[in-house]
Amino acid sequence: MGEELEFVAIPVPDYVAFDVETTGFSPDDDRIIEVAFVRFENGVPVERFSSLVRPDREVGLKILRLTGISREELADSPDIGSIVGQIEQFRGGLPLVGHNPEFDVSFLSRVIPGFPGVPVYDTLELARIVYPGLKSFKLGDLASELGIPLCDAHRACDDAEATGLIFAAIQERVLAISKAVREKIIRIMGADWVSRSVFQVQESPGPQLLLFIEPSSAGSLPGDVKPLPAETCLDRVEEACLDWVADLLQGQRGHTFVDFPLEGLTPAKVAKSLSAHPGPVVLAADLAADMDTGSAASQGMSFLSVPRDYLCLLKADMVEDLTRGGHLDHLDVESKRFLSTITVWRSITQNGMFREIQVVGKGHTLSRELSCLGFPDCQEFCPYLERCFYRKALNAALASRLIVVPKEHCLDVPGELNASGCVLLGFDELGTIWERRQPRLDLERLRSVLEGLGCTGLAEQVERLIFKGLDALGSNHDMVVPEDLVAALASLHREIRLVLPELSQALKHSLGTCSQLQAAPPVLGADLRRLEYWADQMEGILAQDNTSVCLLERGYGDARGVISRKHVWPAIHGKISLVERFGNVVLVSPNASFVSRFEGLRRLYGFEPGDRVHHVDHPVTHAQAGTGPLLVSIDKGHRLSYSEHLELTGDFIKQLALATSENILCLCPSYSYIRSLAGQISEFLESNQIAVFAQGVDGGARVLEHLGEPGTLVLARFGVDILGNTQVLPRILVIPRIPFLPPNTMADIRQREISSLGKSGFVEISVMPVVLALRAYMEDLSRAVGNIAVFLLDPKLLPGQSGWGSEFMAQFHDVASMVCPQQIGIAQALRWIRSGNSCLLYTS
Numbered sequence: 146m147g148e149e150l151e152f153v154a155i156p157v158p159d160y161v162a163f164d165v166e167t168t169g170f171s172p173d174d175d176r177i178i179e180v181a182f183v184r185f186e187n188g189v190p191v192e193r194f195s196s197l198v199r200p201d202r203e204v205g206l207k208i209l210r211l212t213g214i215s216r217e218e219l220a221d222s223p224d225i226g227s228i229v230g231q232i233e234q235f236r237g238g239l240p241l242v243g244h245n246p247e248f249d250v251s252f253l254s255r256v257i258p259g260f261p262g263v264p265v266y267d268t269l270e271l272a273r274i275v276y277p278g279l280k281s282f283k284l285g286d287l288a289s290e291l292g293i294p295l296c297d298a299h300r301a302c303d304d305a306e307a308t309g310l311i312f313a314a315i316q317e318r319v320l321a322i323s324k325a326v327r328e329k330i331i332r333i334m335g336a337d338w339v340s341r342s343v344f345q346v347q348e349s350p351g352p353q354l355l356l357f358i359e360p361s362s363a364g365s366l367p368g369d370v371k372p373l374p375a376e377t378c379l380d381r382v383e384e385a386c387l388d389w390v391a392d393l394l395q396g397q398r399g400h401t402f403v404d405f406p407l408e409g410l411t412p413a414k415v416a417k418s419l420s421a422h423p424g425p426v427v428l429a430a431d432l433a434a435d436m437d438t439g440s441a442a443s444q445g446m447s448f449l450s451v452p453r454d455y456l457c458l459l460k461a462d463m464v465e466d467l468t469r470g471g472h473l474d475h476l477d478v479e480s481k482r483f484l485s486t487i488t489v490w491r492s493i494t495q496n497g498m499f500r501e502i503q504v505v506g507k508g509h510t511l512s513r514e515l516s517c518l519g520f521p522d523c524q525e526f527c528p529y530l531e532r533c534f535y536r537k538a539l540n541a542a543l544a545s546r547l548i549v550v551p552k553e554h555c556l557d558v559p560g561e562l563n564a565s566g567c568v569l570l571g572f573d574e575l576g577t578i579w580e581r582r583q584p585r586l587d588l589e590r591l592r593s594v595l596e597g598l599g600c601t602g603l604a605e606q607v608e609r610l611i612f613k614g615l616d617a618l619g620s621n622h623d624m625v626v627p628e629d630l631v632a633a634l635a636s637l638h639r640e641i642r643l644v645l646p647e648l649s650q651a652l653k654h655s656l657g658t659c660s661q662l663q664a665a666p667p668v669l670g671a672d673l674r675r676l677e678y679w680a681d682q683m684e685g686i687l688a689q690d691n692t693s694v695c696l697l698e699r700g701y702g703d704a705r706g707v708i709s710r711k712h713v714w715p716a717i718h719g720k721i722s723l724v725e726r727f728g729n730v731v732l733v734s735p736n737a738s739f740v741s742r743f744e745g746l747r748r749l750y751g752f753e754p755g756d757r758v759h760h761v762d763h764p765v766t767h768a769q770a771g772t773g774p775l776l777v778s779i780d781k782g783h784r785l786s787y788s789e790h791l792e793l794t795g796d797f798i799k800q801l802a803l804a805t806s807e808n809i810l811c812l813c814p815s816y817s818y819i820r821s822l823a824g825q826i827s828e829f830l831e832s833n834q835i836a837v838f839a840q841g842v843d844g845g846a847r848v849l850e851h852l853g854e855p856g857t858l859v860l861a862r863f864g865v866d867i868l869g870n871t872q873v874l875p876r877i878l879v880i881p882r883i884p885f886l887p888p889n890t891m892a893d894i895r896q897r898e899i900s901s902l903g904k905s906g907f908v909e910i911s912v913m914p915v916v917l918a919l920r921a922y923m924e925d926l927s928r929a930v931g932n933i934a935v936f937l938l939d940p941k942l943l944p945g946q947s948g949w950g951s952e953f954m955a956q957f958h959d960v961a962s963m964v965c966p967q968q969i970g971i972a973q974a975l976r977w978i979r980s981g982n983s984c985l986l987y988t989s
């Protein structure tokens with residue numbers, strides 16, 4: 146018989162989990178409408194206290210919908226002041242547990258004097274550390290992953306109980322983490338970290354029985370093998386396309402654009418079609434992110450990303466040395482959390498790819514610091530060479546027939562792979578991929594790095610450069626950099642190059658006990674490496690060539706001036722670079738034939754004179770899917786001001802929303818437009834029991850998830866990925882204005898070049914990309930739901946208008962259309978949808 150198993154108590158067995166529901170996000174302006182506290186003993190819920198709370202102001206429809214609480218219920222409830230005593234008595238002196246409790250504490254501390262007065266554990270923070278591979282840490286998603294029931298999400302009592310159970314699961318998970326890893330986390334997070342007691346486990350001498358709840362969705366854990374999409378019966382056309390791609394790769398050197406929808410071309414299918422191809426072939430695709438080396442290897446495939454996507458084991462160890470020496474105590478809490486997550490993740494990851502870690506993964510600034518960026522130079526001295534994640538991926542790629550790479554890294558494939566061909570799925574992004582590799586300097590970030598390194602004089606020089614740049618820009622968003630600014634940048638670059646060795650020397654000197662580490666160790670040397678990076682960027686910007694321009698932009702967010710070098714036709718450079726690397730290149734996209742008809746689009750997408758375009762006939766087109774514009778016009782005249790048009794749009798949307806229960810998605814040209822439109826229609830629609838969810842106001846692209854809810858209208862930005870963001874797709878699209886980009890220098894330069902050929906620069910550079918995007922939306926939706934209606938409300942599209950409007954509509958000649966008064970248009974559209982047809986509707 147085995148040894149006797151013994152139960153190990155969780156470190157914090159008794160606690161009170163809590164949650165509040167509120168009228169909104171602002172503790173100043175919003176109010177509590179429900180509170181709940183659930184007492185746990187030994188990680189088990191034993192008693193609950195909850196109460197609805199009568200707020201002293203109106204509650205919006207969206208909150209009532211979200212919580213399922215009615216106005217009548219709230220009116221019959223006590224006010225918060227009258228239940229404070231009960232709350233205090235219930236929770237006693239036990240520690241509190243919340244999911245992102247800062248929010249709840251900010252509300253409760255306004256109404257309960259001295260709240261919280263006890264330690265408050267955060268299950269969001271703890272889950273991010275101990276479950277580093279989960280896709281989402283929202284309460285509902287986390288509960289579902291851990292197999293914890295959450296019957297009524299967004300009701301305080303259910304949320305509080307689920308939070309308490311998650312806290313128990315987290316503690317059990319901690320018990321399964323090795324003592325060494327727990328100690329590292331405590332060291333990283335520091336002595337004043339409230340949750341350190343969760344990691345201070347009383348060690349038991351004997352064998353242990355752990356109550357360990359694993360996430361139910363094992364596939365989402367890092368390192369688990371994800372099956373590739375199941376091989377289904379290949380569509381005949383798709384098969385023909387793949388055969389053709391294989392033939393192309395066998396043929397002569399060069400490149401070919403192929404016109405084909407992308408969703409069928411999975412790596413597995415492409416690999417099958419290339420089975421007879423002798424040399425390794427690179428497949429660059431979005432799908433690559435979901436691949437796993439384990440499952441791919443059996444099919445002769447491997448997955449390879451760039452070194453900065455993999456964890457460097459040597460650097461991870463160096464960080465541990467630094468924490469032991471107390472050198473990282475000064476880090477901000479977000480960075481400490483990231484390092485703690487890495488510590489746990491390192492012990493379970495198979496691939497070492499940062500993108501495995503949700504939220505804190507690839508995007509965190511320190512991921513670069515802990516990555517394999519030093520490869521291959523570091524191989525000479527690395528004690529972990531055999532285990533190096535990047536090296537393992539590289540070796541697997543060298544032995545593979547098909548190497549799948551993330552599309553954005555198709556130009557970074559190392560030469561030693563000797564790939565003899567490349568298939569790029571979705572060539573539309575080639576220009577963006579090329580542009581991302583071009584030198585770019587954010588002046589404000591450079592200034593802040595210099596300041597952080599104590600280079601005050603140089604930081605002041607950058608500040609002067611910023612002022613000069615902003616002055617030159619005036620009210621413009623961007624411009625070609627004036628000569629005197631280029632000269633100032635060159636002088637600054639020289640001085641930074643001079644100061645870099647001194648800074649490196651000073652850092653090494655300051656480390657004392659850590660001086661056995663390399664000159665600029667991970668994390669501590671981050672600013673120095675950033676400065677080296679910016680210096681390299683400056684060098685690239687200053688190196689001129691006649692196919693690019695040096696551009697100064699205002700920048701977004703905290704940026705106060707960004708200087709970059711941009712190619713006028715970047716996709717052409719990207720394509721040439723691909724051909725130089727791989728010889729045979731096949732560029733696939735659903736848009737090749739359309740793009741090839743316009744000089745501006747050809748250049749934007751990398752086509753050159755003489756390029757081959759192969760059109761593969763496929764069954765799903767607008768006409769075959771039954772999609773067609775039905776143009777609806779209202780007699781309001783064409784000369785509308787911005788505010789008149791906004792008002793008209795608002796009126797139209799109100800009528801449309803009242804007339805149908807269909808999912809309606811309004812795709813707007815900008816966030817400011819969304820805010821204005823939401824302000825105009827929300828109150829009216831809410832009073833009619835229709836909730837308006839607006840992107841940028843009520844959340845990011847996830848507002849699309851509300852599309853499936855009855856009585857809901859969603860406003861989002863044109864360009865948002867519908868298919869990837871919602872399960873329920875809209876059958877009605879409303880497009881208030883054609884979403885052109887604001888005037889910008891690069892578009893002007895491109896338009897001038899096209900106009901000099903006697904064509905309309907504006908139509909080919911600004912209008913046609915919108916046509917492409919709209920057609921893509923229509924095709925995707927038609928394929929998915931079969932019957933859709935699209936309202937175009939831009940008056941410039943009305944028949945009889947000159948210029949780009951008629952060119953725009955001419956590109957929808959294969960789609961039925963209709964122009965008619967507003968009410969008739971709505972009725973016609975709904976009939977059209979109900980009859981199973983699809984249409985494009987037009988109104989002004």
Ligand code: SF4
Nearest residue numbers: 457458517523527533
């Ligand atoms: S070989 Fe280089 S990248 Fe790989 S673990 Fe070692 S030091 Fe890091």
